[in-house]
Amino acid sequence: MEIDKAVRECDDRRLKTKYANAIYVIQRALALYSIEEVAFSFNGGKDSTVLLHLLRAGHDLSEANKKCPNGNPQGFPFRTIYFESSSAFPEINSFTHGIATMYSLQMEVIHTDFKSGLEALIQSKSIRAIFLGVRIGDPTAVGQEQFSPSSPGWPPFMRVNPILDWSYRDVWAFLLICKVPYCCLYDKGYTSIGSIHDTVPNALLRTGDSVSGEGKFRPAYMLSDGRLERAGRVKKFSPSTLSVSSSSDGMYKLDFNNSSVLTTSIIAVGDEILSGIVEDHLGPLLCRKLHSIGWLVSKSVTVRNNIDSVAEEVERMRSTNDIVLICGGVGPLHSDVTLAGIAKSFGVRLAPDEEFEEYLWQLIGNQCKGDRNEMALLPEGITELLHHDKLPVPLIKCQNVIILSATNITELDQEWDCLIDSMRSTGQLVVGEPFVSKRLTANLSDIEAAEPLSNLCLEFPDVCIGCYRKSRHGPLVISFESKDKARIDSAVVALRKKFHSEAFSEIN
Ligand SMILES: Cc1cc2nc3c(=O)[nH]c(=O)nc-3n(C[C@H](O)[C@H](O)[C@H](O)COP(=O)(O)O)c2cc1C
Numbered sequence: 001m002e003i004d005k006a007v008r009e010c011d012d013r014r015l016k017t018k019y020a021n022a023i024y025v026i027q028r029a030l031a032l033y034s035i036e037e038v039a040f041s042f043n044g045g046k047d048s049t050v051l052l053h054l055l056r057a058g059h060d061l062s063e064a065n066k067k068c069p070n071g072n073p074q075g076f077p078f079r080t081i082y083f084e085s086s087s088a089f090p091e092i093n094s095f096t097h098g099i100a101t102m103y104s105l106q107m108e109v110i111h112t113d114f115k116s117g118l119e120a121l122i123q124s125k126s127i128r129a130i131f132l133g134v135r136i137g138d139p140t141a142v143g144q145e146q147f148s149p150s151s152p153g154w155p156p157f158m159r160v161n162p163i164l165d166w167s168y169r170d171v172w173a174f175l176l177i178c179k180v181p182y183c184c185l186y187d188k189g190y191t192s193i194g195s196i197h198d199t200v201p202n203a204l205l206r207t208g209d210s211v212s213g214e215g216k217f218r219p220a221y222m223l224s225d226g227r228l229e230r231a232g233r234v235k236k237f238s239p240s241t242l243s244v245s246s247s248s249d250g251m252y253k254l255d256f257n258n259s260s261v262l263t264t265s266i267i268a269v270g271d272e273i274l275s276g277i278v279e280d281h282l283g284p285l286l287c288r289k290l291h292s293i294g295w296l297v298s299k300s301v302t303v304r305n306n307i308d309s310v311a312e313e314v315e316r317m318r319s320t321n322d323i324v325l326i327c328g329g330v331g332p333l334h335s336d337v338t339l340a341g342i343a344k345s346f347g348v349r350l351a352p353d354e355e356f357e358e359y360l361w362q363l364i365g366n367q368c369k370g371d372r373n374e375m376a377l378l379p380e381g382i383t384e385l386l387h388h389d390k391l392p393v394p395l396i397k398c399q400n401v402i403i404l405s406a407t408n409i410t411e412l413d414q415e416w417d418c419l420i421d422s423m424r425s426t427g428q429l430v431v432g433e434p435f436v437s438k439r440l441t442a443n444l445s446d447i448e449a450a451e452p453l454s455n456l457c458l459e460f461p462d463v464c465i466g467c468y469r470k471s472r473h474g475p476l477v478i479s480f481e482s483k484d485k486a487r488i489d490s491a492v493v494a495l496r497k498k499f500h501s502e503a504f505s506e507i508n
Pocket residue numbers: 041083114118130132140149150151154159193194195
């Protein structure tokens with residue numbers, strides 16, 4: 001068969017493995033269910049197009065072919081279902097119908113919603129398993145295996161996902177190597193297709209020469225980072241994109257003088273810090289760096305190297321902060337539990353990430369054992385890699401949680417610069433007005449200072465006023481922090497007025 005031959009003759013080792021696994025899943029399903037009990041869910045998208053040809057190949061290679069019910073070994077024996085909707089692209093509709101004719105599919109076009117259509121199919125046609133082109137990284141793939149019963153609340157059937165572990169690159173390698181037709185929208189810059197209301201060409205494929213503003217797009221297979229295949233889907237809300245202009249985005253912002261401030265928190269993972277053996281230098285350095293770009297640090301904590309401790313803290317922090325930075329606990333050691341903790345806090349599993357694996361392979365090559373590198377297991381469906389030329393491996397970002405692997409301040413300096421560069425280049429960085437601060441020392445007792453300072457805080461709610469002493473008997477240091485220097489100056493004048501002027505001297 002031409003599909004099997006094309007894959008066998010190509011020199012893409014990774015694709016061959018993926019192909020063999022997918023064929024195995026198809027044959028397993030055909031051993032478990034009769035051909036009358038299975039259906040193929042086809043919608044003209046690239047993933048279901050791959051699946052169509054895998055099913056053709058799988059069936060050809062399988063024993064079932066020998067007892068083909070319609071006695072036509074050339075035909076496609078799987079009942080095929082297409083949920084056609086009025087909001088589908090016309091190109092998708094005509095491709096789907098064209099393919100049905102070309103490959104003699106027994107295609108049933110369903111005009112109801114998914115659940116009702118599936119219910120009817122199960123009742124009237126005794127369907128027990130449905131092949132789907134779902135892949136890891138699709139929002140609907142979270143928690144699925146190659147064989148996954150339909151979700152609670154859905155009609156009962158087995159979802160069979162032969163290409164669950166295929167990457168975007170594998171999909172395109174397969175379609176191009178097998179030279180099979182695919183929907184023309186993919187040549188116009190569409191990389192994942194939903195409805196006409198929520199899908200546009202992927203801006204990452206826009207060519208630079210669009211003088212007219214109309215914009216031309218490169219074909220889908222040119223997208224180098226498959227993780228961004230859904231960038232052409234109009235977002236409902238993505239916490240991975242920071243925006244200060246939107247107030248309905250669920251982000252928590254402090255109001256400093258009527259301007260919103262992005263909030264961050266820092267989590268250090270390390271038993272050695274909690275036992276006092278090692279001092280955490282990274283947290284304070286991050287506080288200064290975040291401050292310098294105008295982001296407020298709401299909390300900095302240290303947790304133990306324990307999955308539940310990490311998960312609990314991440315869950316708390318990520319829902320109340322715009323960004324969470326987490327340091328430590330990254331690597332192959334038993335104590336490196338940070339990624340597992342993050343996955344647990346999001347309720348997803350760790351899944352192999354091909355692209356990250358490739359970076360690690362280049363970095364540590366033969367040193368890793370077996371086929372799968374444990375360090376390349378990343379939280380499924382929520383991970384984005386932040387690339388930078390100066391980093392040997394990209395930084396990992398899980399929605400609004402960024403993982404830093406630096407172990408000292410020199411490494412952190414470099415990682416920080418790369419993080420800022422990378423977020424800026426992908427439009428995710430909102431640099432706010434930097435904070436301005438001033439410190440005064442006061443020769444006042446706490447009792448003398450307490451009430452006037454409390455009143456000052458009420459008069460200047462937009463200025464963060466803090467107090468500390470370097471020694472119990474030394475002077476009191478009063479700090480002022482705001483994004484507006486004039487407000488700090490006014491607060492300082494107001495404070496001076498409450499005492500005799502010699503009581504204060506300015507540090508900076
Ligand atoms: C045959 C079939 C079976 C599905 N089974 C389930 C299911 O068990 N659970 C579920 O939450 N969604 C199920 N869905 C819905 C899909 O997960 C998803 O919402 C749909 O494909 C739309 O994806 P899109 O928003 O990316 O276009 C099913 C869809 C189809 C076509």
